[in-house]
Amino acid sequence: MLKDQLHIAIDDNECDRTNNIVNGYFYIIYYDAMTEQAQKEGYDKAPVIYCFAPDQNNINCFWAVNFHYFNKRVQEYILQGMIDYYDITNGNDKRVILGTKDLYNLYTNIVQGVRCYNRKGVFDAYRIKNQYIPKYLEVSPEFVITNEDKVNTDFNLAPGNKGF
Numbered sequence: 001m002l003k004d005q006l007h008i009a010i011d012d013n014e015c016d017r018t019n020n021i022v023n024g025y026f027y028i029i030y031y032d033a034m035t036e037q038a039q040k041e042g043y044d045k046a047p048v049i050y051c052f053a054p055d056q057n058n059i060n061c062f063w064a065v066n067f068h069y070f071n072k073r074v075q076e077y078i079l080q081g082m083i084d085y086y087d088i089t090n091g092n093d094k095r096v097i098l099g100t101k102d103l104y105n106l107y108t109n110i111v112q113g114v115r116c117y118n119r120k121g122v123f124d125a126y127r128i129k130n131q132y133i134p135k136y137l138e139v140s141p142e143f144v145i146t147n148e149d150k151v152n153t154d155f156n157l158a159p160g161n162k163g164f
Contacts, residue, residue, distance in 0.1 A: 014135070015126035021062055021119065023051045024095035026133050030124035031117065044068045048128070048136055049117075050082075052098055060119045065103065067137055069113035075137050081106040092129040 010028065021027055027049050047066040055061035067075050082088040085106070088096045103110045128136050 010126055011132075014132040015128050018125050018127050021051055021122065021125055021127075022095075023053050023062070024097040026050050026128040026130075026136070027064075028126045028128060028136060029117070029122050032121045032123065049115075050098075052100070052103060055116055058118075061116050062119065063114065063116055065110060065113045066115050067113065072137075074107070078107045078110065079134060079137060089130045089133055092131060094130055 015028065018027075021029070028046060029049060030046050031044070044066060047064075047068050049064035049066050051062055051064045053063040055063060065078075067078075070078065079088075082096070082098070086096050086098065086102075088094070098106075100114075103114075
């Protein structure tokens, strides 16, 4: 089973399987890239994402922050901001909708993790209950995209990043 190969143990008490991905929640999605370019460059087959908006041009697509584009330090920084300013982990079903400006205010280089996903490529999805978001981000470092040096250089040490 793919979930076993990706080393993500999904607990049914902590996540709800869903066919409907809406903005304002964190998800683990099992995904096949729709474009040849994405497949050539490599892509994350099981990202932990925060969905923040539907796509305005294609009803099948949505915009999300893929937390696997950030190392653990950056993930913790962004999540702590979401907790401090928006109380995102309070209540399992609380929907917290953050716009692009809100996300940018949390972390200046958040755009590095922003991706548009096509629902047709999502073959399995789990909404992470809010209080368990930090737990599922803990599995992320083994899936961090690119190499650690590039992550540190591009994301953490970029001029103007808040908190770094």
